Amino acid sequence: MNRMTPYLFMAPAAVIIVITLLYPLGYMVYGSFRDWDPSQTIGETEWVGLRNYIVLYGDPAFRESMWVTLKFAFWVVTVEMILGVGLALLLDRNLRGMSLLRTLFILPMMIAPVVVGLMWRYMYHPTVGTINRWLKEFGFSGVDWLGQHALLSVIIADVWQWTPFIFILSLAALQSLPSSAIEAARMDGATNWQAIWHIKLPLMMPVLIVTCLLRLIDAFKVLEVILVLTEGGPGLSTEILALRISRTATEFRELGTAAAMSGYLMLLLMTLTAAMFIYTKLVERRAQRLARMVAEAE
Amino acid sequence: MYHDADTERLGMPRIELSKLAKRYGDIEVLHGIDLAMEENEFTVLVGPSGCGKSTTLRMIAGLETVSGGEIFIDGKPVSHLEPKARDLAMVFQDYALYPHMDVARNMSFALRLQKVPQPEIDRKVRDVAEILGLTPFLNRKPAELSGGQRQRVAMGRALTRDSSTFLFDEPLSNLDAKLRGQMRAELALMSQRVQKNMIYVTHDQIEAMTLADRIVVMHGGHIQQQGTPEELFKRPANKFVAGFLGMPPMNFLDGELRQDGDALCVIGDGFRVALPEALADRCQQRNGNGVVLGVRPSDLSLDADGSADETQRFALDVVVTEYIGAQSVLICNCASQRMVVELKSDVPVGLGQRMHFKINPEGIHLFDADTDAAI
């Protein structure tokens, strides 16, 4: 067989990857170095080097948007991790009806984000919304959810939708833990809480780290729910990056700037992904080294 | 079965099981176990797979709920207590080490939970590691150890705690034959050195015989018999115990009791064996003639010169010889029934050859054909 034959077999896949992934990506990066109005073809645009990036760096609105995104991502991932892992620890037992309960918990994740946004918009409505009606029922005053507390509101909606993701992954991790190690901990005198803290959580850690990074990457790109709930408002208070990028491209008609924003976001996500990748590689290395040592020992 | 108040105490608590039962749903897997273990005793629960040994041990440990009966430690019922409150240390079959902790931390986990001062923890870990030869490995994670080393860590984890009672669930079954032999010897040594209660589960009868002060043979969720290894080997209570202990296992031959002259004999297909007087006396008191004659392979010896009386020997046709070193195992036919005999390997044996074997009169066991109980 010819040496080239294997590459021939790979060619279709390579072509598809280039067309669907690298081409748009390259297009974006290329565009981010140009002053680009949507009425122009990219060939007619002017090369501006790093100007878009430099301007963005000094742009308070972009910085605000970046800051909002970071706050949003930090809070949703923190709260979702705590709730998701906590729920998994709580529901990791074989009682009657537990599987039904678990199924119910993962329902929110299966709803389309736009629908989630609409749902929460009705619930947050200042006068007819479910939440304020209940609050008033119990004698509290209504809360201006999507106004004064807009960021909190979108965080709550996101937590509601994505906690189940962390919940099911944590539950799977928990149920694959070696049960005898946990029994050994009980024999060693560990309380339930100590067994969680000293045995279960450390053993779940690899899964938890990957889960956390996946959610983090997702949180940086969130769009639909916020678009439907607040459209970024009031003011810029919930204008996360994805929203600002699409605004810049469509409303402000600055494709080059939008592309540069995507460039920043991409850099950020690449850093996160690289961190995850390096982490898994390190774990893998360690596992291989251990396997070798054991093989030598025996 | 309960203890008098004036019984001398040696410091270690006594563990007693009273009508202990376990049900999973509608299925009862333990049918009322009664057992009392003495202080500093090495008790071995032995029996075939699925007989309920692990279940019993795990109930004592507190890892399994009790469906009926009670467990007493030092006279106090404990079945409602968490494992933590029972002060027992357990060695698991799969070692159950904490994968994310190194050997030292594995061994000191219980002490750290008890907030024992660090210098004392260090000292205990060092001492135990010394005993078990684990000193070079203290900083390794379990994944970096061989099976035998992991096994010793599991043992060390139990030893660092000063608990009064050790529970072992088949701790050696994951090891290869050579290592198992070594560990068995080490375990015997250790149990002499540390005066503790030991409850040890195994399905390996050699482990049971070599380690136990008291063997408890279980079968189908019942205790078949308990006693010293010697008692059980010499005077098995029933056919199951007789067949379970001893290697190669005891031969069983169907037969009938019949008076033959002034001797009482067991007569079956191809043999007629006179019973010793004591056994014959016991047979007088029962009705029904169906019996099973039990003879261990080691209780048969070659009758080379044919001097033995006809009622004291078997005439066997050799079918297979298995050479295992100084001894050979002969599988023979006694008319229609199988018999296994042990023989020195230097005796020449031809396949199909008829040979005569003398019976050691001490080695004749009789069982009721209907109930399997020893006569």
Ligand SMILES: Nc1ncnc2c1ncn2[C@@H]1O[C@H](COP(=O)(O)OP(=O)(O)OP(=O)(O)O)[C@@H](O)[C@H]1O
């Ligand atoms: N969780 C369970 N649900 C239902 N039946 C069970 C359960 N655990 C054990 N059993 C049954 O209880 C019986 C006793 O099990 P146990 O584990 O005590 O056996 P064992 O004597 O330790 O056997 P082995 O030598 O194979 O370990 C078995 O018949 C088993 O099928």
Ligand SMILES: [Mg+2]
């Ligand atoms: Mg078992």
